[in-house]
Amino acid sequence: MADTAITMTVRRVDAQISIIDINGDVTAFAEPELMRAYTEATEPSARAIVLNFTNLQYMNSSGIGLIVTLLIRMNRLKQRLLAYGLSEHYTHIFELTRLNEAIGVYPTENAAVAAAARER
Amino acid sequence: MSSPHDPNGVPTPATVVSEPQSVVSDATEIEPMVAKPDGPRDAANWARQSSNLKVSAAPGNQVNNVDGRSAVGPLQGFGKMWQKTYRLRLVGCLASPEEVIAAWKENFPKFWPRGNRFYVPLTGIAPGEVAMLTVRPGGMPLSTGVLVLYADDESFTLMTPQGHMFAGWITFSAFTQDDATVAQAQVLMRANDPIYEIGLTMGGHRAEDKFWKKTLTAVGSHFNVNDQPVSTEVVCVDPRLRWSYAGNIFQNAAIRTTLLGPTRWFRKA
Numbered sequence: 001m002a003d004t005a006i007t008m009t010v011r012r013v014d015a016q017i018s019i020i021d022i023n024g025d026v027t028a029f030a031e032p033e034l035m036r037a038y039t040e041a042t043e044p045s046a047r048a049i050v051l052n053f054t055n056l057q058y059m060n061s062s063g064i065g066l067i068v069t070l071l072i073r074m075n076r077l078k079q080r081l082l083a084y085g086l087s088e089h090y091t092h093i094f095e096l097t098r099l100n101e102a103i104g105v106y107p108t109e110n111a112a113v114a115a116a117a118r119e120r
Numbered sequence: 121m122s123s124p125h126d127p128n129g130v131p132t133p134a135t136v137v138s139e140p141q142s143v144v145s146d147a148t149e150i151e152p153m154v155a156k157p158d159g160p161r162d163a164a165n166w167a168r169q170s171s172n173l174k175v176s177a178a179p180g181n182q183v184n185n186v187d188g189r190s191a192v193g194p195l196q197g198f199g200k201m202w203q204k205t206y207r208l209r210l211v212g213c214l215a216s217p218e219e220v221i222a223a224w225k226e227n228f229p230k231f232w233p234r235g236n237r238f239y240v241p242l243t244g245i246a247p248g249e250v251a252m253l254t255v256r257p258g259g260m261p262l263s264t265g266v267l268v269l270y271a272d273d274e275s276f277t278l279m280t281p282q283g284h285m286f287a288g289w290i291t292f293s294a295f296t297q298d299d300a301t302v303a304q305a306q307v308l309m310r311a312n313d314p315i316y317e318i319g320l321t322m323g324g325h326r327a328e329d330k331f332w333k334k335t336l337t338a339v340g341s342h343f344n345v346n347d348q349p350v351s352t353e354v355v356c357v358d359p360r361l362r363w364s365y366a367g368n369i370f371q372n373a374a375i376r377t378t379l380l381g382p383t384r385w386f387r388k389a
Contacts, residue, residue: 028293057160057161058160058161058162059162060162060165060270060272060275061269061270061275061277061289061291062275062291062293062306065203065289065291065306065308068193068194068195068308069203069308069357071195072201072357072358073357075358076358076360087160089159089160089163090160092166092168093166096166096167096168096191096269097193097269097279097289098191098192098193098195098196099193099195101195101196102195
């Protein structure tokens with residue numbers, strides 16, 4: 001399989017909230033990078049992860065599937081997944097796939113982090 | 121997908137040949153997104169946002185269990201969440217992933233196991249189209265449909281409506297691995313309601329595996345690949361039942377098909 005153009009960087013807001021900046025394409029090939037970033041973001045004790053989609057370049061249905069499985073994994077560990085930076089197009093994709101019913105979607109980083117902080 | 125079936129959840133192989141037929145879907149509400157010059161690259165690959173599916177004409181005497189229903193993903197179902205991946209290596213076949221997917225889209229109904237029908241939309245498998253289908257879980261007819269959620273040159277994804285056996289989607293894709301083209305079907309789904317969950321537990325999963333293995337075998341035969349095994353990988357993504365979605369039973373297409381099927385002749389008259 002070809003490698004995909006994706007990098008993810010982790011920023012820690014505090015001990016319980018981390019942000020993953022997504023740069024590039026979210027497809028099936030992004031799974032190793034997403035899992036690496038998730039592991040880094042949740043160590044040692046983060047309870048909420050905010051996905052930053054501002055620099056998302058491309059996403060297909062397999063990419064949506066990756067986000068679903070990440071969400072389920074986090075729910076089982078009582079962790080919270082939030083998102084911000086979705087363009088109008090990707091906001092529609094979240095609505096179409098009904099991901100927005102399970103992932104809190106916010107317009108800005110501040111709003112997402114505030115929501116994560118409120119719920120801990 | 122991940123990941124769009126089977127009796128007791130999945131269509132059972134039966135005696136009626138799958139026939140390619142067309143169905144008219146109303147594309148006024150569900151259309152592919154049009155890519156703007158500066159828009160995202162995938163814009164044209166996704167169905168447009170729509171709250172309710174529209175099918176203006178159900179083929180034949182099929183009960184229309186699709187019109188007005190919402191598409192549902194794996195987060196809206198009742199049962200355990202499963203990710204099932206079926207793969208066939210097309211060893212010795214020179215077809216590219218794009219050629220495999222083009223053939224798969226064009227011959228989708230022919231690749232289904234006998235006894236099940238997939239009515240291709242008039243414009244083919246394209247983003248936003250709605251296809252009707254009839255399967256025979258446990259020998260009983262079940263009329264439902266799918267929304268073409270996503271389609272590009274190397275993959276396409278079907279999403280189920282309310283009442284379908286599954287809540288989720290199935291992605292058909294092809295890619296190159298170790299100098300061979302691989303055809304793959306990946307299901308990401310939950311049973312839509314408690315009845316379907318019981319059906320899956322009582323043989324439905326096995327039947328679904330059989331269904332997609334037969335489908336991939338047919339894809340392989342189309343490319344003269346007849347001696348390769350179909351691999352299956354099953355992951356239980358979430359073992360919990362989602363009781364808040366138990367009410368999905370009121371949309372159950374199997375029940376509706378059974379109850380409404382015999383009356384369709386009178387309603388047509």
